[in-house]
Amino acid sequence: MLAGSYLNQKRVRERYDIIGFISSGTYGRVFKARGRTGQVGEFAIKKFKPDKEGELQYTGISQSAIREMALCTELSNPNVVHTVEIILEDKCIYIIFEYAEHDLLQIIHYHTQTSRPAIPPMVIKSILYQLLNGVLYLNRNWVMHRDLKPANIMVTSAGAVKIGDLGLARLFYKPQATLFAGDKVVVTIWYRAPELLLGSRHYTTAIDLWAVGCIFAELLSLRPIFKGEEAKMDGKKSVPFQRNQMQKIVEILGLPTVDRWPLLKHMPEYGQLSNLAQGNSRVLNPVGLEKWYTSTVAHNRYVVPNSSPPGTKPDVPGRDGLALLQGLLEYDPMKRLTAEQALQHPYFPTNQAERDVLGKNCFAWSFTDYPNRRVSSDDNDIRTSSLPGTKRGGLPDDSLRPGKRLKE
Amino acid sequence: MAANYWDSSQRRYWTFTRQELADIRQRLEDKHRHLVQLYPLPDRRLLNIFFCQQLQRFSKRGTLGTKQQALATAQVYMRRFYSKVEIRETNPYLVLSTALYLACKVEECPQHIRHVVGEARQTWPDVITSDTSKMGETEFALISVMSSQLIVHHPYRTLLDLSPTFNLSPDELSLAWWIINDHYVTDLPLLHSPHVIALTAALLAVVLNPVQAAWSAGKEKELAAMRSGGAAAMRSDGDPVQKVGAILQHGMHQNRAVQAAMQSVVQAALGSAFSGGGAAGQELPGSGNTGGAGGAPTPALSAKVQKMMNWLAESEVDIEAMVDCTQEMISLYEVWETYKEKDCKEVIGKFVKGRGLDK
Numbered sequence A: 001m002l003a004g005s006y007l008n009q010k011r012v013r014e015r016y017d018i019i020g021f022i023s024s025g026t027y028g029r030v031f032k033a034r035g036r037t038g039q040v041g042e043f044a045i046k047k048f049k050p051d052k053e054g055e056l057q058y059t060g061i062s063q064s065a066i067r068e069m070a071l072c073t074e075l076s077n078p079n080v081v082h083t084v085e086i087i088l089e090d091k092c093i094y095i096i097f098e099y100a101e102h103d104l105l106q107i108i109h110y111h112t113q114t115s116r117p118a119i120p121p122m123v124i125k126s127i128l129y130q131l132l133n134g135v136l137y138l139n140r141n142w143v144m145h146r147d148l149k150p151a152n153i154m155v156t157s158a159g160a161v162k163i164g165d166l167g168l169a170r171l172f173y174k175p176q177a178t179l180f181a182g183d184k185v186v187v188t189i190w191y192r193a194p195e196l197l198l199g200s201r202h203y204t205t206a207i208d209l210w211a212v213g214c215i216f217a218e219l220l221s222l223r224p225i226f227k228g229e230e231a232k233m234d235g236k237k238s239v240p241f242q243r244n245q246m247q248k249i250v251e252i253l254g255l256p257t258v259d260r261w262p263l264l265k266h267m268p269e270y271g272q273l274s275n276l277a278q279g280n281s282r283v284l285n286p287v288g289l290e291k292w293y294t295s296t297v298a299h300n301r302y303v304v305p306n307s308s309p310p311g312t313k314p315d316v317p318g319r320d321g322l323a324l325l326q327g328l329l330e331y332d333p334m335k336r337l338t339a340e341q342a343l344q345h346p347y348f349p350t351n352q353a354e355r356d357v358l359g360k361n362c363f364a365w366s367f368t369d370y371p372n373r374r375v376s377s378d379d380n381d382i383r384t385s386s387l388p389g390t391k392r393g394g395l396p397d398d399s400l401r402p403g404k405r406l407k408e
Numbered sequence B: 001m002a003a004n005y006w007d008s009s010q011r012r013y014w015t016f017t018r019q020e021l022a023d024i025r026q027r028l029e030d031k032h033r034h035l036v037q038l039y040p041l042p043d044r045r046l047l048n049i050f051f052c053q054q055l056q057r058f059s060k061r062g063t064l065g066t067k068q069q070a071l072a073t074a075q076v077y078m079r080r081f082y083s084k085v086e087i088r089e090t091n092p093y094l095v096l097s098t099a100l101y102l103a104c105k106v107e108e109c110p111q112h113i114r115h116v117v118g119e120a121r122q123t124w125p126d127v128i129t130s131d132t133s134k135m136g137e138t139e140f141a142l143i144s145v146m147s148s149q150l151i152v153h154h155p156y157r158t159l160l161d162l163s164p165t166f167n168l169s170p171d172e173l174s175l176a177w178w179i180i181n182d183h184y185v186t187d188l189p190l191l192h193s194p195h196v197i198a199l200t201a202a203l204l205a206v207v208l209n210p211v212q213a214a215w216s217a218g219k220e221k222e223l224a225a226m227r228s229g230g231a232a233a234m235r236s237d238g239d240p241v242q243k244v245g246a247i248l249q250h251g252m253h254q255n256r257a258v259q260a261a262m263q264s265v266v267q268a269a270l271g272s273a274f275s276g277g278g279a280a281g282q283e284l285p286g287s288g289n290t291g292g293a294g295g296a297p298t299p300a301l302s303a304k305v306q307k308m309m310n311w312l313a314e315s316e317v318d319i320e321a322m323v324d325c326t327q328e329m330i331s332l333y334e335v336w337e338t339y340k341e342k343d344c345k346e347v348i349g350k351f352v353k354g355r356g357l358d359k
Helices: A063-074 A104-112 A121-140 A206-221 A243-253 A262-266 A270-275 A289-299 A319-328 A339-343 A352-360 B009-013 B018-031 B033-038 B044-059 B068-084 B092-106 B113-123 B132-145 B155-162 B170-183 B194-217 B220-229 B244-250 B256-273 B303-314 B319-336 B341-354
Strands: A016-025 A028-035 A042-048 A083-089 A092-098 A153-155 A161-163
Touching (some): A016 A042, A063 A083, A063 A092, A063 B092, A083 B132, A104 A153, A121 A153, A121 A161, A121 A206, A121 A339, A206 A289, A206 A319, A206 A339, A243 A270, A262 A270, A289 A319, A319 A339, B018 B033, B018 B068, B044 B068, B044 B092, B044 B113, B044 B341, B068 B092, B068 B132, B068 B155, B092 B113, B092 B132, B092 B341, B113 B132, B155 B194, B170 B194, B194 B303, B194 B319
Antiparallel strands (some): A016 A028, A028 A042, A042 A092, A083 A092, A153 A161
């Protein structure tokens, strides 16, 4: 078909030394690498899995991979993981990212061990500030991330927070079909906004801000605030109502009301709300976000850094933190804070110099040395198509993303 | 970025000056001197018209039903790809169907590869095989050559956004829309920003719509008035009267009178609004017996055109670029008259078959 030599201009193994294997998921595998041709720093190479196991033929690239490639080449922001290059070689796609030593999931896990104190409030504030800046950049550029969760938020060893994994992201400028038509299920269930759970066809960037709210809550309490169980797709076409997840939200926030969320009545799954209480008394006696917040903060053992002057009280997330959390976990997507509004919230300082400090290094207030990302060197052959036992379910593109994508 | 043209890969990597584009193409030709001599090709625009029509035919096939935006994106992919790859090294039918397959994914109207290959095989049975891996491989080539820069900004959005500002009538809007459709066969998508192209299309539409309407309605008096007003010049040996709708549907190249009028009117308009803007009083090649496209006052310019001119003068739009776009479109419609589908099909067939690129 095509004669000529323009294919394979670049070869991964000529340009990078693979140090080891980081993780695998439905999308493929991620490796840690170092440059061979003088590139500065370390890299994470995401190798997309071919659609079928052991595929020896070109089968066409999945739409999610195309989206990720297209967006990664356009995006450029300090709070979004930087894409170094994309290499297409031997029927495989490699996206080379800047390397980040940590991610929020790993940081949260580190703190969950009982002997350890909670994440310092200023660290949380800085993480949130940087995360919101990244979301603001994406949303301003008509990009919805659609899969924000702790595992997708990277943190470099210098304390820079960077949004990663744009595998579900897409442009939303005047979509041709409803967003629902393309991808029936978006956002890992625990971080899924109520309008999605209630079957909304036309959702907005507000879904990303709900996820930010969930992440904020998780940074405070070290566990997912709404840890529901995912109802599996029973048939092939119909998407089940995520009853358990909705219950988890209602147990804390209470039932949404038409009063506070006027368009609620028009949600396809609106009828489901009335019987949420059946067999679950907590639905009718919700904790309330305020109580959740105050007891979470009280329960956290915030410590005073050794370096502080004697008699200093620990820094505790205050009322402003609660107000911001309430603004992000607002049922009505129209009333939910936008990234821009959230960044203007009194929770954050108004002084630009202070904001700049907040935006730079979240570890500036940390007295923890987080362990480095685990890299296994047993499997550093990037050529092999896949690990045994990481079979892909043969799902059609975009139809479903299972709840947890990282193998742990 | 994605929604910001100024930071986009399109502006940074895929917008060239005419000289840069000429140099790129010269280097490519020099590298393939033998092939170039062996398989002579017609004017690039004629080939592009052919590809555009093939693409349209293909995309309109019952089950594909592609939307306009994907079609436009696919054409831009073709322009970009062939600025870096010698066309005689490729099977253009495979490249264009793959460009559409890829564009559909990027524009969020995906089609399964097997489906696209099936339709392509039906459309061009003698040059497309049923092997889907060929399209998969070509997709890799397209993406590699374009450095994964797949998001394309189109003029349609600017046109729709500005349509209320310029108070465009439905006829003017669709005329502008068709001009934008047509610009994809030129080099303009590689030369100018989408908003310059959108503004040029809107201006052309506003200026030409009355000429076209009067012509198609056969209103000799109005035409005469326009002529004497110095704004519009019509060829006295004009084509048979056509209905506006028909002209719109078939593109402006169908109507030579409109084409000639376009030349002089736009020259006059741009000239009067921006003295020294570059086009005033300048005779374009083949402009024929234009009726006074000087820098003189042009009473026939409608209030609408005048308002638009004022808007442009106040905005920071690159007027030189708009003049360049206008001239490119005019010369396109001239070249279009020499277009014969059969000729293009033959020359492409020669190198595809001759070099076994269809295998």
